[in-house]
Amino acid sequence: MHFTDSHCHLADPALRDRLSEIWALAAGQGVTRFIVPATQRSDWAEVVQLLTLNTLSDKRVHIALGIHPWFAENIQPQDFAGLERLLQQHPQAWVGETGLDFMVGRPSEMQKQQQIEAFCRQLELAQKLKRPVIVHNVKATAAIAEAVKQTGFTQGGIAHAFSGSVEEAQILLRCSFKIGIGSLLLNPKAKKVRQVVAKLDLCDMVLETDSPFMLPNETNTPANVRRIAEIAAELRGVGLAEIACKTEENISKLLK
Secondary structure, eight states: OEEEEEEEOOOSSSHHTHHHHHHHHHHHTTEEEEEOOSSSSGHHHHHHHGGGOOOOOOEEEEEOOOGGGGGGGGTTTTHHHHHHHHHHTTTTOOOHHHHHHHHTTOHHHHHHHHHHHHHHHHHHHHHHHHHHEEEESSSSSHHHHHHHHHHTTSSSSOSSSSSHHHHHHHHHHHTEEEEEEOOGGSSSSSSSHHHHHHHHHHHGGOOOBBBTTTOOOEEEEEEEEHHHHHHHHHHOOOOHHHHHHHHHHHHHHHOO
């Protein structure tokens, strides 16, 4: 039984100096594949460097390169050209982490527009290069759907760390995104996301941790994907193997 952590920040200082330990902990829980997104230009090189951990027979690390909405107002004109060059050098890399965050820091209307412009530029680039996208979404589902429509983006990807309602999930599914079910599921009070897990088709979900974040009293690691899968299995009334099999199939289709 194998799992993929579809969103983990292994280049973050909290994890990057412990990678041997992280691999061992993850392997012990059946977590054998990792998708690592960048968040800004300053960490692109560190994320790319993680690819050196792969071998011909063990391609465990997959990456995404992009600019997170928190850093949209700091984007320089040359950043998108630099991103395109790097993506062309790494044809298996996705675009991300990008998206919209209309809550953290209470962005002004001007800041929201900066986020939208940066997101649309990255959607256009992903469409041009035929790459999936990892989408950060906080209180911005309608705006994300509008950006997808305006840019004609059709490559799919993952709406990561989903925390919304079933109705919001359906909107994102119509945009061709899989729903990233993450560490929020470990919180018994997270009623909305638990309803989503119980009601959505398994073919629409993938698993993630967002390591090292999301757990208030500990450093999150990819090994916790198994805990998330166990709760998903309980909520759906199915075996753990079914969750593993279907979510792995979903990720493999995106990675092909």
